[in-house]
Amino acid sequence: MHWRRILAIVRKDLLAVRRSRTVFLPLVLAPLVFFVLMPVAIGLLARFLPIDESDAQDLERMLRALPAAERERFQALNPGQQLAVLFFSYQFAPLILIVPLATTMVIAADGIAGERERRTLEALLVTPVRDVELFLGKVLAAALPASLVDWIGATIAALLAVAVSGIGPPLLPSPSWLILAYLGGPGVAVFGLSIVVLISSRVRGMQDVSQLSGLVAIPLIGLIVAQASGLFLLDWRLALSGSLVVWGIAVSLLRVGRRSFQREALLRLG
C-alpha cells in the first residue's frame, strides 16, 4: 500500500472540490443552516417564545414520549425552555446528520462519478495506482472532511445553543444529541459514502448519483416525523444502538463497494 498515492488522491479531490463553486457552495450552506442558524433560532425560542394553553398541552404530549428519568429533568424549565430542549436535543437532532451525509455524498459523487463524467478517470487508471489505493483515496477524501465538519459543526452548534438559550447539559445538548452528533454523524457519512460508491460503479454521471443518493436522506426525515408525531423520542439508548447499527451497515456496504470498485469495471462504464 502506497500512502503517498492515497494522500495525493485525497489532496487532489479536496482541492478540486474547493475550486468548484457548484460543489463547494452546498458544503458551506448546509453546516451554516444546521449548525449555526438552527441552534441560534432554538436558543432564541427558549427565551422569547410565548406558550399558550394549547401549546402547553402539545408539549406535555411530546414529553410523555420521554423516559421518566429524562422527563423529570424538564420540571425545572419554563415551557419555552422545555420546547427548545425538545426541539434541539430530540426532535430536530436527526437533522444534524444531514450535514455529514450531504458533505460525504457530494464529495464522493464528484470524486468518483464526476471523475468519469469529466473523462479524467482513464488518465488515473493508467498510472500504477492500485484499485485499493484509489478506493481508499476516494473514501478518505469524502469521509474525513464530512466527519470533521460534523464534529466541529456540532461543537459550535452546542456552544451556540447553550450560550443563546442559557440552558446547559445534560438537557441541552442531551446525551442522545451528543451520541448522534459525534458517533452517528460519521456513521451516516460512511453509510452515504458506501451508497455513492455502489451507485457510482453502475452509473455514468454525477446527476444519476445525485438523484439516487437523495433517497438516502428519507430515513432521516422519517425519524423526524416519527418523533414529531409522538411515536417515540430518541433517548441515549436508541441513539447509541441506532448509531452502531448505521456503522455496521455502512462498513458492510463499503466492503461490498470495495469489491465492485475494479478498474476494468470502471473503464467499461467510462
Place this chain on the structure above:
Amino acid sequence: MEPAVAGEAIRARTGVVGEQVGLDERLTAREILTFFADLYDVPPAVQRHRIPLLLEQFGLADVADRRVATFSAGMRQRLALARCLLHDPELLLLDEPTTALDPVAAHQVRELIAERRREGRTILLATHNLDEAERLCDRVIILERGRLLVEGPPHELAAALGVPARLSLEVDPERGAEALALLERCGAVARLEPEPGRLTVERVTRRQVPELVAALVAGGIAVYGVSVRTPSLEDVYLALHQRAERR
C-alpha cells in the same frame, strides 16, 4: 511481463496519453503534474527539478499556475504529454495525439513527439493520420478491422508491396500532346496537366522511368524536368485497402 499479473509494474514503466487528455480543468498545470508525479512515485526531490523542466520544455512555464480551464486544446495536449513523461517511462503509448488540434498546435505536438523519439524512447503511436505516421514512425503496422495488413518501415513498405510511384515530366510546351501519345504507345498511363508541357504518368515502377525518358528523347522531344514521387504511406494504405476489397 504478463499485463494481467504485473499491471502495476507495467503501468509504472509506461506513459499513456489517450484520445481524451483527461485533465481536471479546476486544477493548474503545476498541480496536475505534482498530483500525477505522486501517483507515479516520483520522489519529491526529483519532482522539484523535473516538473519545472517539463513545463519549460513543453512551453507551459508561463502558464504553470493557471487553471487548465483557461488552456487551448494544444496547451492541454502538451500538458498531457508532459504528464506522461513525469516518471521517465521506457514506453510511451500515444492515441491520436493530434486529433482535434489546429495545424499549429498539431505541428508543435509532433515536434515534441519527434524530440522524444530522438531521445531514444520507444513510442507506440496510434493514429489515423498516415502523413503523421510516416513522418514520426520508424516502423508502422497497418490494421484494418483488427487484422494486420502490413508491418515495416514506412519508406520500405511501398517497394515491398510493389506499390507504384508517380512520374512528373516537363517537356517542350509546344509538343505536350505529341509526348502524351508517345508515352501511351509505350504502355504508360499518362495525362497532360493544365500547365503547358507538364505530364503525369501514373503507376510507374522505378525501372520504367529511364525507359520512358529515353523514349521521349529518342522521339526528339526535349525533356526539361523529371521527378519521381515515391508512394506515400497513404498510397500504400489505399493500395492495401483496394486489394483487401477485391478479395
